[in-house]
Amino acid sequence: MRKAYFLGEKFLALVDLPDDKEINVSIRHNGELVGEPNELPVDKETADFIKENKNEVVLDITNNKIIKLTKEEKSPNI
Amino acid sequence: MLTDYQELGLNKFLINNNSPMTRPVVINSVNFDSQFDTSAVSIDKLNKNSIFKLSSKLVQGTFTIGTNTQLTINSLTTFSKRKEVRSMALLSDLYITQRDDTHVWNSVSLKGDIGTNAVANTKFVATMGQRENQLNNNKIGATFQITNDGTASNDYILDTRLSYIPVR
Numbered sequence: 001m002r003k004a005y006f007l008g009e010k011f012l013a014l015v016d017l018p019d020d021k022e023i024n025v026s027i028r029h030n031g032e033l034v035g036e037p038n039e040l041p042v043d044k045e046t047a048d049f050i051k052e053n054k055n056e057v058v059l060d061i062t063n064n065k066i067i068k069l070t071k072e073e074k075s076p077n078i
Numbered sequence: 079m080l081t082d083y084q085e086l087g088l089n090k091f092l093i094n095n096n097s098p099m100t101r102p103v104v105i106n107s108v109n110f111d112s113q114f115d116t117s118a119v120s121i122d123k124l125n126k127n128s129i130f131k132l133s134s135k136l137v138q139g140t141f142t143i144g145t146n147t148q149l150t151i152n153s154l155t156t157f158s159k160r161k162e163v164r165s166m167a168l169l170s171d172l173y174i175t176q177r178d179d180t181h182v183w184n185s186v187s188l189k190g191d192i193g194t195n196a197v198a199n200t201k202f203v204a205t206m207g208q209r210e211n212q213l214n215n216n217k218i219g220a221t222f223q224i225t226n227d228g229t230a231s232n233d234y235i236l237d238t239r240l241s242y243i244p245v246r
Contacts, residue, residue, distance in 0.1 A: 010144075011144055011231075012143070012144050012147050013141060013142060013143045013144060013147060013149050014140075014141065014142035014143075015139070015141055015149070015151070016139055016140040016141070017137075017138075017139040017151070017153075018137070018138065018139070021137070021153050021154060021155050021156075022153070022154040022156070023151060023152070023153055023154075024151070024152040024153075025149065025150065025151055025152075026149075026150045026152075027147060027148065027149055027150070028147065028148040028150075029144075029146060029147050029148075030146045031146075050142060051142055051233060054142050054144070054231040054233075055230070055231055
């Protein structure tokens with residue numbers, strides 16, 4: 001199971017766990033429970049991209065795609 | 079152990095000298111079989127054919143967690159080839175940044191290359207529950223919680239060994 005979690009468009013976490021288990025993931029951000037984070041299954045290539053650029057990725061909610069931010073767009077809160 | 083009171087000169091007071099009174103055996107440490115002495119319990123004294131074998135199952139995962147974010151993973155492992163298992167210990171290593179012997183966060187001597195901020199701003203909890211196993215004897219639930227309170231995203235690698243007794 002390889003999934004990326006976003007709060008809105010903001011990157012929160014990338015989870016990579018074996019498939020042979022029942023897994024339930026919950027996330028808190030700034031102490032608040034993120035009720036329904038945007039959850040996106042990702043392939044290995046995308047996961048590697050996120051790991052390399054974890055401070056510069058957001059979710060394009062409309063197209064459900066992960067995009068890389070420019071330096072100007074980079075969120076200081078990520 | 080039968081005895082009488084001859085040495086005390088009291089046998090003449092017994093009603094039937096042919097059936098002297100008995101007094102309880104004095105119990106002292108010498109009377110105990112050594113197998114009940116805790117210091118005598120050793121592998122050699124265990125009947126290995128009659129005790130259950132301890133087994134383990136690995137749980138591994140990698141996580142990239144943003145700042146001020148807490149990730150909770152509830153994991154349920156089903157043992158399809160066993161009808162009943164009992165959970166024992168959950169041994170967990172949490173690596174930060176990369177998996178080697180200088181990045182083990184929950185250690186004393188093996189976290190040499192982890193940045194000070196990452197060490198200080200990471201919280202980690204790993205625990206097994208008991209209720210799920212009581213309700214479903216071939217399942218064991220475990221929860222892992224990793225918190226990144228730092229100012230940068232981090233990569234975490236979780237390597238755990240879930241040990242259990244295969245009962246049947």
